[in-house]
Amino acid sequence: MIGLPRKVIRQGGFFFLFLIFATFLVLFANKQKVIILNDYLPVSFTPSFFQPAADSYFIDLSVNGCLKFNRNSPTCGVPRDGNGMGSWIRLEKDLTLGKSWTNTYYLSFKKVSEELLREDTNGENSGKSKRNARESTFVIIDIAISNPEVDVKIKGNEKSKIPFAIIKDLHTSKVFDDVAHELLVKEKAEAMKGGKLQAATVDKDKTASKKIEKVMQSESQKAEDKAKADAQAEAEINNVVEKAEKVLDNVDGTLQKRTIEKSRHDLEVEYKIPNKAQLKERGWTAKDHGIWVRYGASTDINAITGIDVLFGEDSVDPRPNWELIKSGSISGIGTDKDKEAYISIRRGPKKDYKKEYPGKLKINKNGKYKILQVADLHFSTGVGECRDPMPESTKKGCQADPRTLRFLEKVLDLEKPDLVVLTGDQIFGDAAPDSETAIFKALHPFIQRKIPFAVTLGNHDDEGSLTREEVMALSASLPYSMASLGPQDVAGVGNYVLTVDGPASTNPALTLYFLDTHKYSPNPKVNPGYDWLKESQLKWLEEEALSRKKSQAAYTHIHLSMTFFHIPLPEHKNTHGQPFIGELKEPPTAPKYNTGARTLLQRLGIKVASVGHDHANDYCLLDVSQKDTNLENKIWLCYGGGSGEGGYGGWGGYVRRLRTFEVDTNTGEISTWKRREDKPDEVFDQQIIVSGGEVVNF
Secondary structure, eight states: OOOOOHHHHHHHHHHHHHHHHHHHHHHHHHHTTSSOGGGTSOGGGSOGGGSOSOSEEEEEEEEEEEEGGGTTSTTTTOOSOOOSSSOEEEOSOOTTTTOOSSEEEEEEEEEEEHHHHHHHHHHHOTTSOHHHHHHTSEEEEEEEEOOHHHHTTSTTOTTTOOOHHHHHHHHHHSOOOHHHHHHHHHHHHHHHHTTOOSSOOOOSOHHHHHHHHHHHHHHHHOGGGHHHHHHHHHHHHHHHHHHHHHHHTTSOTTEEEEOOOSOGGGOOEEEOOOOHHHHHHHTEEEOSTTEEEEEEETTOTTOEEEEEEEESTTOOOOOTTEEEOOSOOOOSSOOOGGGOEEEEEEESSOOOHHHHSOOOOBOOTTSEEEEEEEBOOOBOSSSOBOOSOSSGGGOTTOBHHHHHHHHHHHHHHHHOOSEEEEESOSBOGGGOSSHHHHHHHHHHHHHHTTOOEEEEOOSSTTSSSSOHHHHHHHHHHSTTBOOOOOOTTSSSSOOEEEEEEOTTSSSEEEEEEEOOOOSBOSOTTTSOSBOOOOHHHHHHHHHHHHHTHHHHHTSSSOOEEEEEOSSOOGGGGOOTTSOEESOBOSOOOOOSSOOSHHHHHHHTTOOEEEEOSOTTBOOEEEEEESTTSTTOEEEEEEEOOBOOTTSOOOGGGOOOEEEEEEEETTTTEEEEEEEESSOTTOEEEEEEEEETTEEOOO
16 A cells, blocks of 8 residues: 655645634634524534524513403504514513403513524615624613612612613723723812812821811912912822722722722722713613613624513522523512512523433432422412411411422432422412412422422412413423423323433333323212323323333342322222321322222332322321232322422421432332421431332331
8 A cells, every 4th residue: 555645644634624623613603693504504504502692682672551351462562663673572471460450561572583684784784794784783682670779779860760780781891991090080189179079089087188178278268378278289189099099990980989998898889870872882771661671783692582571579580591680670560569570581592401401310329319209389479378387376477489498498408319209289370370480489499409300290280371281391391300291192291201220220220100190070070079090091101111121120120110190099098997107187189080090000010109289198008909818919109298388288287398218229128208397307207118129018
């Protein structure tokens, strides 16, 4: 084989490096919209990192109301101005949450695509380059909300009521160089010399202050000595200015006044209120209802690409690239104090959180896995109302959701679970006119701690502003969520299976089944009460379990299975003559109709079925079927115990609680215990319910 000349190899290497560098430049230019590769190549060709920040932008916002009887009209709450680029779109959330008897208010916006922006700028700016044309089209890159209680306290802002965030933005964005420094010092010196300095920058040196006062008195009383007085005053001014410069070296040039004292830490800042020209230069424009927007080029990386509204001072937005603006709420719409409307914004493209923030399900190296069951949070829009708090002395001033969150987060930090399972009624529909707000509050603690979580639905979750499918879809879309809507041909929403791999293999060590127990009986005259698991669900469950037999058998230790859902099985009532550990404070509200789900669960090898729904029950029942026969079988039927202060409770002094399961795949063991709100540091009712892969007696 004849080798290539070194010169050819060297030139080929240079060409290859140049090609890589050129490709990178082209991709980077695409990200910055200098060129648009999507105009020439398929979208899939360009890596996502080098795609532009967004493909559509907001160009206007408005809040408008209409008569409540007309709320279903597409024009209700939408501005009549149809001129210009784009059309108005209404965010389908009544900002009053239905409080007003007569009016509804909606946030509307204009949003345009990147393609439309380019067409518009090319048409209006044919003499400019495409780059300059795009930059000349302004889109919303920031939003500020006024807070009258805070903004009017800023001196000079009593009438303007400019949001503090804007005032701060103008201060931090202004460059303070040597020229600006010199001008500021000169202004202060001249103001002092003319007796016009309102906030003198003097230290605690009383001697200097007295000298200045004496000089000023001498100047007015002795006209014949004016020249001498001026000289003395100038000397004192220079002394003060010299001290001012030492402080002003470390601050920006937008300060209106600064009190110079011996300690810099004692200095107070007063901000200069911007005028209309300064606001316009920075891009800020006042809208209505306390909303301000800042305009900038569509190429700005901070361009806003998503807008949402959440309600209540305790609201949170757990989505990673969203920012909830809590400095102020939308004003003048008549909302309840604890349900005020707050704007949340997204910058950059919409993300697939399940791909970017996946939950990892794997048994720990020690062979153990901890599951925290969270039942019946009953979160609201707003802080929520405490129902039956225990002890009763804590009822005064009780706020349901913040109190529940304190308990939940305390237990999360104590237990550090590998997985959280929410078994329904995360939100209390009647108290959650904006379901999204309540769902975000319920799931935020797990997302914040990067804990994978699974969700099942209860009978109250879809009684707010979202349907059952929408509640599950939203819950499933968030970071670290393991939830799924499940197959469409199976009854209910949220029938799915999760497998937890072994510590050193991809074979399932633990299989978890999640089922939708629906809501109320479809035939209340014949079977009053609650709905039941349907035949299509049981058939699907059996098929899923059988299809996993081979992979489960490949696990070298003992494989275990559990199931979670909301409404208890009829067999949860079998407390007479059968052993159980825990509280039985209220009659189990299981469905009247029995489809044989308990028998199927046991036959498929599921050892534990844990539910919620009955807030004041938290027992684990050892249910034995066909006792003392060759067909005898056992299964543990457990309750998680109600955890939310927003749901009923208090039966017999019942205190809210949470249940933990710990799985040890080395020994085939499942143990469980609980924690109470009043004593979260202590565990109680600790018991082993499965050992060696088999259900055990007490």
